[in-house]
Amino acid sequence: MPFEVRPMSPDDRAEVASLIQVSLNFWYRLHGRPPIFSGDPMAADVFFEVYHALEPGCGIVAQDTASGLLAGSCFFHPRPHHVGLGIMNVHPNYFGTGAGSALLRYIIGLAEQEAKPVRLTSSALNLDSFSLYTRHGFVPRQVFQDMVLVVPAGGLSDAQTGAARVRDATLHDVAAMAQLEVAVSGISRELDYRFAIENPLGCFHASVYEAESRSIDGFVLSCTHRSFQMVGPCVARSEREAEALILGELDRFFRGRPALFLLPADQAALVARMYDRGARNVELHLCQVRGSFKPFAGVSTPAFLPETG
Numbered sequence: 565m566p567f568e569v570r571p572m573s574p575d576d577r578a579e580v581a582s583l584i585q586v587s588l589n590f591w592y593r594l595h596g597r598p599p600i601f602s603g604d605p606m607a608a609d610v611f612f613e614v615y616h617a618l619e620p621g622c623g624i625v626a627q628d629t630a631s632g633l634l635a636g637s638c639f640f641h642p643r644p645h646h647v648g649l650g651i652m653n654v655h656p657n658y659f660g661t662g663a664g665s666a667l668l669r670y671i672i673g674l675a676e677q678e679a680k681p682v683r684l685t686s687s688a689l690n691l692d693s694f695s696l697y698t699r700h701g702f703v704p705r706q707v708f709q710d711m712v713l714v715v716p717a718g719g720l721s722d723a724q725t726g727a728a729r730v731r732d733a734t735l736h737d738v739a740a741m742a743q744l745e746v747a748v749s750g751i752s753r754e755l756d757y758r759f760a761i762e763n764p765l766g767c768f769h770a771s772v773y774e775a776e777s778r779s780i781d782g783f784v785l786s787c788t789h790r791s792f793q794m795v796g797p798c799v800a801r802s803e804r805e806a807e808a809l810i811l812g813e814l815d816r817f818f819r820g821r822p823a824l825f826l827l828p829a830d831q832a833a834l835v836a837r838m839y840d841r842g843a844r845n846v847e848l849h850l851c852q853v854r855g856s857f858k859p860f861a862g863v864s865t866p867a868f869l870p871e872t873g
């Protein structure tokens with residue numbers, strides 16, 4: 565079908581929110597799973613809201629040139645070492661018509677101009693997105709378990725190894741956070757850390773793990789927006805720091821409610837400790853990279869907002 569791929573404008577905002585919600589809810593319902601968004605038809609506006617505040621102009625849409633309807637939308641995040649691909653959606657009326665590929669080609673083209681890899685996090689349960697990405701040269705590099713833990717109302721104050729070394733991140737930590745992420749994952753995202761620390765929307769938070777030597781050995785971001793709650797991304801030298809950071813965030817912001825976080829499936833001891841606390845698997849995701857990839861040298865957990873790969 566003929567589509568025009570063009571930058572997303574503020575005038576597209578409501579239609580994009582509706583498109584994301586309809587697309588995801590339709591796909592999950594079709595595959596016998598509960599919808600991602602319920603109730604408020606503007607719930608998925610959280611993506612435009614956050615990305616517009618983080619870096620305006622990083623959204624694109626595929627517009628049906630015949631009807632003018634938006635067939636698909638996607639966000640992208642240029643960073644020093646890579647381009648991140650954010651939430652990708654096609655309206656169910658346009659599934660299988662090439663809208664997803666058109667959006668993807670546009671973002672791959674931008675990344676190729678800068679000679680950067682493209683990274684994303686895609687559902688391992690979703691053959692449609694898996695096929696879209698792998699047909700366009702992406703390679704699955706890491707499996708993540710999406711886990712949900714219902715945090716007790718009284719908190720997780722017991723047995724948090726290393727909790728004393730976790731503190732709020734400040735803007736002075738940004739350079740060290742970037743250095744750590746380059747060492748662990750080969751990428752960095754200063755813009756995202758700053759955004760969580762400065763917290764202009766009032767729903768993000770960032771913590772760091774400061775070792776005795778004063779080095780920053782881990783950090784975690786979290787989001788408690790009314791439409792989207794999650795702990796991550798988390799980057800840490802080892803499971804020890806990652807566990808302290810994730811539990812710290814759960815304990816502070818998620819008491820008495822369920823919290824979502826992703827863990828690398830090969831960090832088996834960390835996964836087992838979360839099972840011991842009652843965490844349940846709800847989905848699997850893949851880190852997919854098109855272009856150069858450095859194997860993780862530590863723990864790196866993704867998030868869906870800001871999206872990381």
Ligand SMILES: CC(C)(COP(=O)(O)OP(=O)(O)OC[C@H]1O[C@@H](n2cnc3c(N)ncnc32)[C@H](O)[C@@H]1OP(=O)(O)O)[C@@H](O)C(=O)NCCC(=O)NCCS
Binds near residue numbers: 663
């Ligand atoms: C995933 C999604 C974005 C795909 O968009 P789409 O417009 O339907 O995809 P396209 O029509 O462009 O086709 C995708 C490609 O995968 C290929 N493909 C699809 N199913 C395939 C399969 N089972 N095996 C191999 N290739 C397959 C298609 O041939 C096409 O390749 P091509 O561009 O080389 O022809 C869309 O299904 C969607 O929005 N789903 C719900 C939300 C979602 O899953 N979002 C992604 C994660 S956030």
